[in-house]
């Protein structure tokens with residue numbers, strides 16, 4: 455039997471809307487979590503007087519263990535439905551999910567947007583600083599086209615499974631998501647209780663008015679994005695090793711195109727040309743590596759110190775682009791004051807992180823329509839969307855989002871936090887000398 459396709463999910467939404475509870479509850483009900491472990495956690499949560507947090511507790515435990523360097527959690531974050539295997543990348547509660555969404559080992563194929571239906575909670579998420587707003591905007595900017603909206607806490611006393619409240623939320627959300635450019639007719643809005651499990655796997659008798667899919671059915675209705683095998687090769691380098699017998703081995707994930715033993719490749723921005731001796735994945739030799747494959751590539755003609763993390767491998771007839779300067783559409787998500795020309799955040803893009811200086815703020819945009827509202831503003835601040843030019847202070851491979859989305863979206867970081875995100879719209883290429 456052919457293997458089920460694999461999809462990556464992110465869980466997003468406003469604080470306390472139930473992301474952890476939903477994730478924990480879904481994993482538990484799908485049988486991923488051992489009932490004995492769940493019972494222990496339940497007792498711990500009860501003893502701490504926080505029974506309603508038992509599922510969230512489960513995620514906290516996983517997170518703690520991860521922080522202590524125990525590597526058990528990842529397998530817990532996988533589950534399967536009739537059609538697919540899913541991995542939840544970046545568990546909820548992470549402070550810096552934005553950066554992780556961009557530079558993490560995997561790209562999200564779909565997002566679950568969790569919204570609380572409780573009085574005041576839904577409204578808080580949709581307020582100017584609300585994360586329902588912010589996360590939906592980020593997901594769209596990052597090119598996550600598939601969305602499932604989970605209308606949570608339908609069991610709460612003030613909601614009491616009200617169809618009217620559900621419809622009120624759906625109408626508001628449809629207007630908002632349409633404004634961001636989402637095709638709202640393709641988005642399921644599933645009313646659930648993460649807590650009781652209603653409409654997650656089994657239909658809720660308390661919401662007979664709801665005729666749409668359950669959450670698991672909505673997951674099965676997602677589409678597998680096509681593999682970009684026809685595009686030119688791009689393989690960002692994660693690490694470089696020197697292995698006796700094999701020589702220089704680079705590891706990384708193929709983002710686009712295919713790679714075969716015998717191919718002639720070029721490492722940018724180094725400008726070094728090499729031959730592919732062999733390719734391995736999970737200790738097995740591969741005759742062809744494709745998008746999504748995490749591989750080790752043994753290279754002939756290059757020394758370990760000539761390649762580093764953040765470089766990108768391509769074919770010699772279509773080398774990765776090194777930017778002298780690039781233009782991007784950015785969204786500022788957080789900054790204590792204002793951003794002006796001269797500001798130099800660290801840009802995290804694929805596996806690279808390079809400081810880039812803002813050389814021009816071309817225009818401020820209306821975030822809803824994308825139309826310019828101010829040319830050459832003096833500064834931009836949190837909440838603003840703008841067209842900005844950057845000059846990398848060191849050679850950097852970056853691509854236009856329209857051509858290579860995986861290498862054309864980035865996070866801007868400063869002071870240990872994500873300041874904003876962006877997508878590259880234009881590039882002025884640098885001249886690189888090729889070393890044979």
Ligand SMILES: Nc1nc2c(ncn2[C@@H]2O[C@H](COP(=O)(O)OP(=O)(O)OP(=O)(O)O)[C@@H](O)[C@H]2O)c(=O)[nH]1
Pocket residue numbers: 467468469470471472473474475476506507510546547606607608609610646647648649650
């Ligand atoms: N009644 C009810 N309460 C819920 C439901 N889901 C979550 N809650 C409660 O909402 C509160 C917040 O839930 P969490 O799962 O911690 O929310 P979160 O979105 O993960 O929160 P952060 O990670 O802090 O952003 C807890 O008290 C939960 O018990 C639900 O379906 N029904």
